Amino acid sequence: MGQNLVRNLQNHGYSVVVYNRTGEKTRKFVEKHPEFLAEYSLEKFVSQLNQPRRIFLMVTAGTPVDATLISLTGLLSSGDVVIDGGNSFFKDTERRCTDMGRQGIYFLGVGVSGGEEGALKGPCVMVGGPREGYELVREMLGRVAAQVDGPCREYLGPRGAGHYVKMVHNGIEYAIIQIIAEAYDLLTRGAGLNLKQARNVFKEWNEGELGSFLMEIAVEVLGKIDPTTKHPLVSLILDQAQQKGTGKWTSQNAMDLGIPTPTIDAAVSARNLSGLKEERMKAAEIFKPLRKPHQISVPGNFTERLEGAVRASISMSYAQGFHLMRKASNEYEYMIPLADVARIWRGGCIIRARMLDPIRHAFEINGQLPNLMMDQTFALVLAGLENRWRESVKTAKNAGLPIPAIGASLDYYDGYRNERLPANLIQILRDRFGAHGYERLDKPGQFHSNWP
Amino acid sequence: MGQNLVRNLQNHGYSVVVYNRTGEKTRKFVEKHPEFLAEYSLEKFVSQLNQPRRIFLMVTAGTPVDATLISLTGLLSSGDVVIDGGNSFFKDTERRCTDMGRQGIYFLGVGVSGGEEGALKGPCVMVGGPREGYELVREMLGRVAAQVDGPCREYLGPRGAGHYVKMVHNGIEYAIIQIIAEAYDLLTRGAGLNLKQARNVFKEWNEGELGSFLMEIAVEVLGKIDPTTKHPLVSLILDQAQQKGTGKWTSQNAMDLGIPTPTIDAAVSARNLSGLKEERMKAAEIFKPLRKPHQISVPGNFTERLEGAVRASISMSYAQGFHLMRKASNEYEYMIPLADVARIWRGGCIIRARMLDPIRHAFEINGQLPNLMMDQTFALVLAGLENRWRESVKTAKNAGLPIPAIGASLDYYDGYRNERLPANLIQILRDRFGAHGYERLDKPGQFHSNWP
Numbered sequence: 001m002g003q004n005l006v007r008n009l010q011n012h013g014y015s016v017v018v019y020n021r022t023g024e025k026t027r028k029f030v031e032k033h034p035e036f037l038a039e040y041s042l043e044k045f046v047s048q049l050n051q052p053r054r055i056f057l058m059v060t061a062g063t064p065v066d067a068t069l070i071s072l073t074g075l076l077s078s079g080d081v082v083i084d085g086g087n088s089f090f091k092d093t094e095r096r097c098t099d100m101g102r103q104g105i106y107f108l109g110v111g112v113s114g115g116e117e118g119a120l121k122g123p124c125v126m127v128g129g130p131r132e133g134y135e136l137v138r139e140m141l142g143r144v145a146a147q148v149d150g151p152c153r154e155y156l157g158p159r160g161a162g163h164y165v166k167m168v169h170n171g172i173e174y175a176i177i178q179i180i181a182e183a184y185d186l187l188t189r190g191a192g193l194n195l196k197q198a199r200n201v202f203k204e205w206n207e208g209e210l211g212s213f214l215m216e217i218a219v220e221v222l223g224k225i226d227p228t229t230k231h232p233l234v235s236l237i238l239d240q241a242q243q244k245g246t247g248k249w250t251s252q253n254a255m256d257l258g259i260p261t262p263t264i265d266a267a268v269s270a271r272n273l274s275g276l277k278e279e280r281m282k283a284a285e286i287f288k289p290l291r292k293p294h295q296i297s298v299p300g301n302f303t304e305r306l307e308g309a310v311r312a313s314i315s316m317s318y319a320q321g322f323h324l325m326r327k328a329s330n331e332y333e334y335m336i337p338l339a340d341v342a343r344i345w346r347g348g349c350i351i352r353a354r355m356l357d358p359i360r361h362a363f364e365i366n367g368q369l370p371n372l373m374m375d376q377t378f379a380l381v382l383a384g385l386e387n388r389w390r391e392s393v394k395t396a397k398n399a400g401l402p403i404p405a406i407g408a409s410l411d412y413y414d415g416y417r418n419e420r421l422p423a424n425l426i427q428i429l430r431d432r433f434g435a436h437g438y439e440r441l442d443k444p445g446q447f448h449s450n451w452p
Numbered sequence: 453m454g455q456n457l458v459r460n461l462q463n464h465g466y467s468v469v470v471y472n473r474t475g476e477k478t479r480k481f482v483e484k485h486p487e488f489l490a491e492y493s494l495e496k497f498v499s500q501l502n503q504p505r506r507i508f509l510m511v512t513a514g515t516p517v518d519a520t521l522i523s524l525t526g527l528l529s530s531g532d533v534v535i536d537g538g539n540s541f542f543k544d545t546e547r548r549c550t551d552m553g554r555q556g557i558y559f560l561g562v563g564v565s566g567g568e569e570g571a572l573k574g575p576c577v578m579v580g581g582p583r584e585g586y587e588l589v590r591e592m593l594g595r596v597a598a599q600v601d602g603p604c605r606e607y608l609g610p611r612g613a614g615h616y617v618k619m620v621h622n623g624i625e626y627a628i629i630q631i632i633a634e635a636y637d638l639l640t641r642g643a644g645l646n647l648k649q650a651r652n653v654f655k656e657w658n659e660g661e662l663g664s665f666l667m668e669i670a671v672e673v674l675g676k677i678d679p680t681t682k683h684p685l686v687s688l689i690l691d692q693a694q695q696k697g698t699g700k701w702t703s704q705n706a707m708d709l710g711i712p713t714p715t716i717d718a719a720v721s722a723r724n725l726s727g728l729k730e731e732r733m734k735a736a737e738i739f740k741p742l743r744k745p746h747q748i749s750v751p752g753n754f755t756e757r758l759e760g761a762v763r764a765s766i767s768m769s770y771a772q773g774f775h776l777m778r779k780a781s782n783e784y785e786y787m788i789p790l791a792d793v794a795r796i797w798r799g800g801c802i803i804r805a806r807m808l809d810p811i812r813h814a815f816e817i818n819g820q821l822p823n824l825m826m827d828q829t830f831a832l833v834l835a836g837l838e839n840r841w842r843e844s845v846k847t848a849k850n851a852g853l854p855i856p857a858i859g860a861s862l863d864y865y866d867g868y869r870n871e872r873l874p875a876n877l878i879q880i881l882r883d884r885f886g887a888h889g890y891e892r893l894d895k896p897g898q899f900h901s902n903w904p
Contacts (some may be wrong), residue, residue, distance in 0.1 A: 114883040117903075175882055181874035189872075213883065220904055221880045229894070233901065237876035238891040239758070251717070252704045260721035260728075262856060266863075269712035273867045276712075278823050284871035286826060290835035350885055353789035370731050374738060383742035394846045402867035404714060407859045411718075413727045415854035419736035420641075422633035423726035424689035427853055428664065428673045433567040433802055439690040442681070449685065452672055 001112070002058030004119035005085070005144070005216070009056075010035065012143040020047035021068075033193050036051045045071075046075040053080040054137055061088040069096060077187055078104030081133045085112045087246050090128075090160030090167060097129055097159045106133025109159070111166020111347035114146065122146035124349035125153035126169070126341075128162025128334075146348025154344045157334035164328055165341055168321045171250025171264040173214075173351050175317035178267035178405040184188075185308050186392070190399045191298040195222055195232050209311055212353030234309075241271040250324070261320040262412050263313065266404040298395060308388030311355075313409035315382060318359055319372035320412070324368070337403050339363035373416055382413065453564070455481055456571035457537065457596070461508075462487065464595040471497035472522075487869030496669045498527040506530040506589055513540045520898055521548060530556030537564045539698055542580075542612030558585025561611070563618020565801035566569055567608060568596065574598035576801035577605035578621070578793075580614025580786075598800025606796045609786035616780055620773045623702025623716040625666075625803050626695070627769035630719035630857040631672050635762050638844070642851045643683055643750040647684050651675055653755050661763055662803030693723040702776070709779045713772040714864050715765065718856040742854075750847060757847075760840030763807075765861035767834060770811055771824035772864070778822070791815035823850045834865065841865075 006016045016036060020026045021275040023040045041043035046053065053076060058067050063083055072082065082105055084093065093109030098409035100107035102215045107129055114123030125145045127134055134155045142151035156165050169437040178200075187198040199222040224233040247268050254261040273280075299305070322338055342360035348353055372378045393410055396403040415421060427438040428449075437448045458468045466537050468488060472478045476491045482490045491497035498505065505528065506767055511517050517536055524534065534557055536545065545561030552559035561579055566575030577597045586607045597605035608617050623809060632654075639650040651674040660668040676685040706713040725732075751757070774790055781788040796810035798804055814827035824830045845862055848855040879890040880901075889900045 001480070043755055055541040056641065116887050117885070126510045133522065141580065177878055180881075184877050185874035213885075217881060217884045218877070221877070221884050224880070225902065230593055234876055234880050236892050236894055238877075238893050239873045239875040240891065241875035241878040242890075243887065244880070248707045252707055253578065255700045255704055255720055255724070257729060258724045260725040262718060262721045262725075263805050265717045265721060266714060266860070267719060268707055269714045270867065270873075271878070272707070273712040273714075273864070273877070274873045274878070276868070279826075280868060280873070281871045283823070283825055283869045285724040286828070286831050287835060287869040290831055291838065371735070373735055374731070376738070379738050379742055383739060386683045390849050390852075393849050395844050397849075397862065400796050400842075400866055402863045402870065402873070404863040404867065407863055408718065408856065411854045411859050413724070415856065416728070417735045417739040418731060418854060419733045421691045421722075421726045421732070421854070423693035423723070424639035425633045425636050425670070425689075426629055426693040426723070426726070427677070427689050428686050429632075429669060430694065431670045432673050433569070433665075435568050436694065436696075439692065440688050440692050441689055449676065450670060 001116060001119040003055065004116055005058060005112070007033065007121075008038065008120050008122070008144045009140070014140060014176070017045055017048045038270065042071050043075060051077055051080065052136055054076070054083070054140065056083045056085055057080065058085050061086045061092075064344070064442070065096070069075065069100065070448070076103070081106045081108060081136050083108045083137065083164075086172070087111075087166065087277070087377045088163050088242065091129065093160040100122050102113060103128065106130050106136065108133050109161075109163040110141070111169065113163050113169055113351075114164060115350065116348075118146065118348050122152070122348050124344050124347060125151075125163045125342065125409040125410055126162045127155045128157055128160055128422055128427065130162065131155060145344075148347035149343070152347035152349070154247050154337070154340045154343040155342065156336050157329070157342070159334075160332065161334040161336055164332070164334065165325060165336060167246050167249050168325050169244035169345065169349060169351060171261065171324075172317050172321040174247035174250075174267040174271070175263045175320075175405055176212075176214055176351060178270050179263075179310055179313045179317070179409070182213060182396075182401075182403045182406050183306055184218070184222075185401055186306060186396055186399070186403070187303065190396065190401055191302050195235065197222055205310070205362070206366050207353060208307070210314070214241040214351060214353070238277065239274055240277045241274045243268070243271050247271075250321075253328070254320075254324050257327045257331055258315065259320075259324045260412065260415075261324055262408040263317045263320055263405050266408040267373050269403075270404045297398065299391070302395065303390075304387040306392050309392035309406055312382055312385040312389045312413070313406045314353075314355065315372065316409035317405075318355065319378075322359070322363070323371050325395065326368075337367070338343070338369075339367060371416065373413070386413075453568060453571040456568055457564070457575075459485065459489065460572050460574070460596045461592070462894045466592060469497055469500045482692050494523050495527060498524070503529055503532065504588055505529070506535070506592065508535045508537055510537050513538045513544075516542070517548070521552065525555070528555070528557055529614035531558070531854050533558045533560060533588050535560045535562050535589065536615075537562050539563075539618065539696065541701060545580065545612040545615045553582065553696070558588065560585050560589070561615040562593070562611075563614050563621065564804075565618060565621055566683050568579040570598065570800050570802075571680040574604070574800050576796050576799060576804070577603075578614045578617045578796065579605065579607045579892075580609055580612055580616065582610065583607060587845065597796075600799035601795070604799035604801070606789070606792045608793065609781070609788050610773070611786075612784065613786040613788055616784070616786065617700050617777060617788060619701050619705070621797065621801060621803060623713065623776075624769050624773040625716045626699035626702075626719040626723070627857055628664075628666055628766050628773075628803060629761055630722050631765045631769070631861075633713075634664060634673075634782040634853075634858050635758055635846075635856045636670070637850055637853055638758060638851070638855070640754065640851055641756050642848065647687065648675055654749070657759055657762070661806060662759065663767070664807070665802060666805070689730065692725055692729045695720070695723050699723075702773075705780070706772075706776050709771075709776065709783055711776045711779045711865065712867075713776055714860040715769045715772055715857050716735065718860040722854075722856045727738060743762075749850065751843070754844075754847065758844050760837040761844035761858055761862075764834055764837040764859045764865070766774065766805075766807065766841045767824065767830065768861035768864050770807065771830075774811070774815070774821050791819060823868065825865070838865075
């Protein structure tokens, strides 16, 4: 991504000096792109830059970022800007902002989404850190960013705000990808469509309300033929999904903040379950002889129903992500402008989608909207999709196919719009066995009963 | 719990010196229980104990434990034993074991489950820490513990092993409580039973395979009448569940270790969702006029079906918890004896249940069992429950009632016993947008395609 990003910067008229810890990589890059000025020591690299320097780190998150910052210590001058464009954990970014700030350096934690292609053609750029530092790179970041009604680049708050929003972006991404994978499973193994038919369904969906980058590339990858075997590539790929941790962080942080994000959680655990390929193969051997194979009865309008389920479930993923950002915004005093988040996510990033237009609209009407489900337009749409959603879940459960994300989304919907949940039984049980106390509906205060 | 635990120790012939940071609490306690020797300074307290001293801390997890350990520094002698019987985070226990070990003190992280009642009458005692320290308190802990075919007390491994197992115990507890709450909701709001009828269903379940402490006290609390209003107490309690964090830790750690625990995750997020009472009330107002009320059609054999769903879902909670402990056992080099865990959980603790007999049996046959679902007996039972489980989920989804834990459990079952999952689509998408690479079914190695 780093290489594509510097090419993007150069394409927009910025003169870039490139440096990589591994000189060989730098050499290869400038062989291909001789228009770049390259340096092979950090000292020389820094000395080539005009003050205030603008340094864009594209380094693996974690200790490599700290190591680079340590190497830079002493080389920089007060007022320089260092941008961390990787997927750093937001709490690391908080710490680095403070540390670098003490040295007079503006440290910006910037979420950059768009993958390889986005980095070259225009990513979505989510900026966090000191605002004074932002002002020094605002125009530059705006030019390299994707453009949808203006640049998909915004200042989202102090310290870790940018990386926080990027983390939640990735959590939502996990959820949406899982939902698409479940739909693919239901279409092929459930409804018995072949790959070409399933691809056509996705193509049709992509032209409607589900229009999005992920649906678009799902159509693309389902059409990809393996050059060696001439088989569809997807059918040759191991069903064991990897992850780099940002989805996991989202779920873990949501649990810390007490915000339910069950669709994202389900996507994380579904990836972990997929990773247990060997165990699953053994379990399948044990269970196959014990179970009657399912009589899958798929109704004629199944794909239309499923489209509703997918749309509603993806809405829940966004609802949970925005809910979490609202909470984090208070908790960490980020003051994240949620409408702006929706606005810049419409271009460049992996989860860019038609659906972000009404989401942006919802937060423009009410920047403090507690949850997307509270927006009248969204509520109407969801209520309209409800039956199709429910029917799809039932079909999947008849077929014995796992739909952890679509299922968790419907349960979230059924929970959030419900003024009563059976948590009163949980409270009374906790008081019975642990003397934890309870609150009452009929009077305020904390109560405890004598048991038994 | 501390007070009940010292009474338990005294009842078993141990002479106990009591101390509390708040002298007033100690005074009140010895007024009621004059048979105890009390001290009002830590120095005097420590000096009253014979060497090697055996000190049982019952202090709120977190900084209070560290503060107490600091206060004890200098007062103890090499070879003394300090037991932390609270719900400390296992990584804190690891650190404290090391720190105290340097001073020659045996620090034991001991999970004590059983609530107030268990502490007095016999809790389940899960010991972790240096084995030499354990030997010095082994008999004492065995005597105060619950007795089911011997004491429900076991050495589970070095350092944080005891608190780790206690954490997972609590994660499973969250899951089971949530499943019971969902069943209560389905019986009352779903099938329209009144409280008395629902209670009778639970009573009947408790006499069968679902026999357990939690089902037993569910029967009890559903019968509790509020003395002031004469209404059933449960119907007066706010449906907003609290938590102290151990369930959350289980889910967060499972995500770190890459083990799917979706039922526990769902229980954690369901508590968080219940906490949003005000938002839920507002959302209900918005959605009620938009939706047709559900025509809940409950089949005649609904309670029998639901019993199957509850049993299967609770099995999945145990399966996930034991799976996680197996992984943690390797990851942290705890060597947790899983059959022993199942054995001691049969008495004293909150999740004690008839179902732990076959679980113990499964791990006695194979201590390295990857997952309870791989045990032939369990597999047979689950396959037999499958239809009732599926039908219950469908009924709930028809009724519009949230069943996050029961639903997640069925999806886990459908995922784990499935040799193919649609994660191949996830992998190919990740390669398409992020050049993350993929593995193939037909040949080993890491691959990457040129896109588009």
